[in-house]
Amino acid sequence: MSKPVFNIALTGLNAIDSPGSGSGVIRSLREPKDFDVRIIGLAYENLEPCIYMPHLVDKTYRIPYPSEGQEALLERLRYIHAQENLHIIFPNFDSELYNFIKLEKKLADEMQIKMLLPTLEQFESRHKAVLYEFGEKAGIKVPKAKPVFSAMEIAKIAYDFRFPLVVKGKYYEAAVTYTIEQAQQHFHKISAKWGLPILLQEFVHGTELNVCGIGDGKGNLLGAVSMRKLYITDKGKAWAGITIDDDELTDLTQKFVEKSHWKGGFELEIIRNGNGEYYLLEINPRFPAWSYLTTGAGQNQAALLVNMAMGLPYEPFTSYEVGKMFIRFSEDMVVDLQDFEKISTFGEK
Amino acid sequence: MKLKRNIAISDSGFVFNPSTGDSYSLNPVGLEILTLAKAQKNKDEIRQYMLDNYLLDLDTFEKDFDDFANMLDHFNLIEK
Known part of the structure; x- marks a missing residue:
């Protein structure tokens, strides 16, 4: 019996030092035995590495930046859909999710494109600025935080x-600061890049x-799947990690999903302090860059989402292999100028 | 000294705590002691085994064993 082939478009092709989730999700999507995929990359920049990885991405299209708005995105997706007959879109960036959530119904009605995204309400409720309130309602400890505009x-x-104090950007970047001058310096640096508000958060050591x-x-x-970071880069990203079996972490995750009715993939960032208390630092509304580890540990979560989206049968995962590690690496690719020319001139490759 | 139930010890002396993701390497004597502890042997039984198999006096055993047990406790590997 022939397998169905799903045309899946996704973002997060920036496999760089602060990586997007695209490459991990693609690797997971290429593993299932019950379906095949044609992967359509959606890129914001001409130098996103996965554009040049034919074993991962079959075809790439440039899409407009989130700041250009929903209409520009919709117009571009109409064109891409006309070429590729998309079945599913997998957005992988926090900053683009608002537009995709807003377009979810239109994409489904007009083009029959499926997406499994949180609702706008769920998306808003996990914003860093209101996470403390979410934690209070859900009975989950969250470090105190306040948004500031100046x-x-x-x-x-x-x-x-009290110091130390964490200065956090709206979408990305954070810095631990020890003086008012340091906090102000990072306020200006991060707000120049990601806008306002900036979040000031209590620091939890652990x-x-x-x-x-x-x-x-x-x-x-x-x-x-729970993971402990084993090696953290200067950007705070996990460069190596290991799956762990921590019942309290699983309970906390269960509680989060029960209370929020979350739909789709997510990542929880948590700190366990010296007293064994768990603090929820962030809820990321998409799969993380290390999501391929879940597949390696026995839970191909990306494939389950595809089955869900396409209305195919699926079973919830109940276990995974503990002690499975990932170690990230970097490598130089040698690329022909013609490939760069295609994406930079025509917006597709 | 009761080792936590889920602690994994390999034949090479590699110890893995699945709750925390921490791992450690034991020397051969440490491996012997932890293997005995994993097999539910109490301190008296471990002491007797060590005295029977090594040229060892009682005081040295007590001092080294307590040091080792403190280290295991510090690394959160034994039940409180």
Whole structure:
């Protein structure tokens, strides 16, 4: 019996030092035995490495930046769909999700393209600025945090929270600071890049843990793999990690999905302090860059999402292999100028 | 000294704590002691085994064993 072939478009092709999730998701999607995939890359930049990896991406199209708005994105997706007959889109960036969530119904009605995304309400409720309130409602500890729009506000909050203080960008980047001057410096640096507000958060010292999972949108957890970072880069990214078996982490994840009715993939960033208390630092509304580890540990969560989206049968994951490690590496590719020319001139390759 | 139930010890002396992801390497004597502890042997039984198999006096055993047990406790490998 021949297998179905799904045309899946995804973003996050930036396999760089602060990597997008694309390459990990693609590798997972190429493994299932019950379906094949044609991978359509959606790139924001001409130098996103996965564009030049034919074993991962079959064809790439440039798409407009999120700041250009939904209409520009929709127009581009109409063109891409006309060429590729897309079945599913897998957005992999926080900053683009708002546009995709807004377009979800239109893409489904007009082009029959499926996406498994959180609702706008779920997406908004996990924003860094309101995460503390979410934690209070869900019964999950979250470090105190306050959004600030001006560097002048830092001194007062620092007096309440005490140093060290974490200065966080709206979407990305964070810095641990020890003085008001340092906090102000990072406020300006991060806000120039990612906009306002900037979040000031209490610093919790401890071990960094992460969970990659999926919710079915009805309060059920369909899969979750816990990972401890073993090597962290100067950008705070995991360069190596290991799957662990931590019941409290699993309970916390269960609680998060039950309370939020999360739909789709997610990553929880958690700190376990010296007293064994767990603090939720962030909820990322998409798969993380290390998501291929979940496949390696026995939970191909990306494939499960495809089955869900396409209305095919699927079973929730109940276990995974503990002690499975990932180690990231970097490598130089040699690329012909013609390939760069195609994507930079025609916007597709 | 009761080793936590889920601690994995390989034949080469590699110890893995699946709850935390921490791993450690044991020397051959440490491996012998932890293997005995994993097999539910108590301190008296481990002491007797060591005295029977090594040229070892009681005081040295007590001091080294307590040091080792403290280290295991510090690394969160034994039940409180």
